[in-house]
Amino acid sequence: MYRRLLCGMAFAVALSAPLASRAQDTELGKIREELRQLKEVYERRIQALEQRLQQSEAKAGKAEEAALQAAVQASSRPAGENAFNPALSVILNGTLGNLKRDPNAYRINGFVPTMGEVSPPPRGLSLGESELVLSASVDHLFRGALIAAIAPGGGIEVEEGYVQTLGLSSGFTIKAGRFFSGVGYQNAVHAHAWDFTDAPLASKAFLGGQLAEDGIQVKWVAPTELYVDLGLELGRGRKFPGVPDGGRSKNGFGSGTLFTHAGGDLGASTAWQLGISHLRTSPQGRGYNDVDSTGTAVNNSFTGRSRLWGIDGILKWAPNGNATSTNLKLQGEYFRRTESGALTYDTQAASLGTQTGSYRSKQSGWYAQGIYQFMPEWRVGYRHDRLNSGTTGIGLVAPGALTAADFPVLGGHNPRRNSVMLDWSPSEFSRWRLQLARDYSRFGVPDNQVFLQYVMSLGAHSAHKF
C-alpha cells in the first residue's frame, strides 16, 4: 500500500518537473535518468519503512505477550496444599452427653476388654480430643504427615505419624511410621469424619476402638478400570489385639495384616467398594481387669494367637453423582475373630492365686449403617450394631478349679445397639450432630445415650477418603 502511494507521489513529482518545450533526446534521457534515480531512492525508503513497520509490529507482539506473561505471573500465587509448607489444620470437637449409666464403668460383656479408648463420651459437657494435623511433601519422593491428638486433660499422643512414597510407579505406595491400619473400613477413617459420635461396637470389641500400628504398609493398585488394591502391613503389634501395650521387646514383627478391595461405579450415580481383610497377631501377656467371684479386682492375661477376618462394604449414591443436594451412604462391616492360647488368672495373686489354663474363643460382630442427606447441609442416619460372643472355652473353668463367675466379663452375651443421628453441616468445615442410642453392651438394663456434638476443622482443606 505504501509502495503504491509513494510511486504515485514520485510520478507526480516527475510530472511537475519542468519539461522543455522542445524535447531533445539528451534531455529526455536525462529526465529518464533522474526518474530512475528518484524511483530508486523512494524504493530504498519504502524498503526501510517496511522494515521499520515489521520491526515495530514484532515489538508490539512481544509487548502483548510480555503483558500476558506478567498478568499470569501477577495472578499466580504459590500453588500447593497451602501457601505455607506444611499444610496445617486443627480439629476441635466437644460433646454434651446424657447417659443413663456411668461411661467410666463401660464394658462390652462377652468380649475381652481391649483396655483401649472404647468408652462413650463422658456425661455432661466435655471437650473431646483436639487433633493437630501437619502434612506436606517432604521432597520429590516422599510425603509426610503427623496427626497429634491432644487429650482434654493434657498430654499429647501421636495418633498417626508416617511418611509415604510419592515417587513410586506401577501403582505401588509404601507407608512407614504409625498409621491407622487398613483392616476393615472405618478403622482408617479419622474420628472427625465418622458419621456417628462413637465407633461401631465391632471396632470397639475387635480393634480397641481404632487400631493404629507402628509399621510398614505396602499397597498396590491394579492397572484395571475396576479398582482393585492389595495391601500388606507388618507392624509392631503395639495395641489390642496385639500387646502388651507398647509392643513386645522383640526383633521383627508383632502383627501382620492383609487387605484387598475392589470398587467401581454403577452408572453415574452409584459408587461401591468391597473389602476383605485379615489381621494376625500373637499377644504375649495381654492383660485385662475383671472382678472375680469373691468380688476382688483381678488382673488376667492372655498369651497365644489372635486371628481376625473382616469383610466391609460401602455404597454411595447421589443423583448423577452430584452429592451437593441429596445423597445416600450405606456402610457395613463384619468381623470374625478366633483366639487360642493360655489364659492366666489373677496375675498379681490378689485373690485365689495365679493359675494358667487353656483359652479358646470364636466370636463375631457386625454393624450396618445408612446416612441420608435429605437437603443441603442436613443428614439423618441410623446404625445397628450387633456382637456375638460365640463360644469361649476357658480351661480353668472346665476342671472345676474356678467357675465361670470368676470371669464375669467373658460370660456369654450378645451386645447390640441402635443409634440414630441428625447432623447439620453449614459448610465442609463444621458439623453439629445430635445422636440418640440405646446400648445393650452390658448385662442387664440398657444404656440410653444422648449426645450433642460439634466437630470443626480450621486451616488447610482436608480431603476425605471414599
Add this chain to the structure above:
Amino acid sequence: MKTILKVLALIGLSFSFCQAFAALNIFACEPEWGALAQEIAGDKAAVYSATTALQDAHRIEARPSLIARIRSADLLVCSGSELEIGWLPLLLTQSGNSRIQRGMPGYLEASQQVARIEIPQVVARSLGDIHPGGNPHIHTDARNIARVAEVLALRLAQLDPQNAVAYKFRSEAFGARWRAAIERWERAGARLKDVPVVVYHRDFSYFIRWMGMREAGSLEPKPGIPPTPAHLAELVEQMKRAPAKVIVYSPYNDPRAAQFLSERTGIPAVMLPYTVGGNEKAKDLFGLFDETIALFLAVMK
C-alpha cells in the same frame, strides 16, 4: 510374606509393560479439559473425564473408579487453583503413579497458564469457600482455552515425542478454528456489553468479563454457601431497585433458588451449559460457547 511381595511385584510389572504399549492416557478433572485434550490429541490418546457437567467439581468423592483411572494416567489436566482440593490430593497420594504428581510433566493445571481474576485480598474461611489463587473457572473465557491448548500441545509433544508432529498439526488446526470462532462469538456477544446478570456461583466470572457484562449479584450469599431465604429476599429487593437482565445457573446447581428469584422479579432464569455436556447442544467446546451465547441472546430480545 516375601513370596506375596514377589508375586505382587511381578503382577505389577507385567501390567505396567502392557500399559507401555497403550495410547497416552489423559485424566481430565473437568469435561472442558477432557474435550480440549480430545481436540488436540485426537486418536493418539484415551481421554477420561473424572466429572460430568452435572457434578460440582468442588465436591467430588475420591471414588475407587477415579483412583483406578488416575493410577494409569500419563497426563492430568485439571483447572487447579484449589477447585479440586477436596478430592484430587487424595487421588494423587493413592494413585501410586509418579508421572502425574505435582511438578511432573504429566501434571497440568490449566488455571496456572492464564491470568486469574478475583484473587481475594483477604483469605479467611468466614468469607465462604474462596480460592486464594483466584477464580478457578477459567474456561468460561474462550481466549483462556486457546492459551491452555497451546500449553497442552507442548506437554503432549513432550510426553509423547513420537507423535509430536501430529500434536502440533492438530493444535494449529484447532487454534485456527478457535480464533475464527472467538471472532464470531465476540461479534455475536457485542450486544451483551454492560448487561447486568445475576449468577448462582461465581463460575461465569471470566465469561462476564470477556463479554463486558456486569455481575449484579449472586444467589449464594458467600462462595460455596447455598442460597439462604434471607439472602434471596435481599436480592429480590435489590432487583426491584436495579433489575438485572437475566439470572444464570449451572446444570449442577439446584434450580429452585434461581426460579424463586425469577418468579418474584420477572427476570428470566436460564440454565447455561457451563461446560461440555451441560446440555444437548453443548457437545463440544465450540457447541458450548455457541450455546452459551445463543442462550444469552435469546433473553435479550
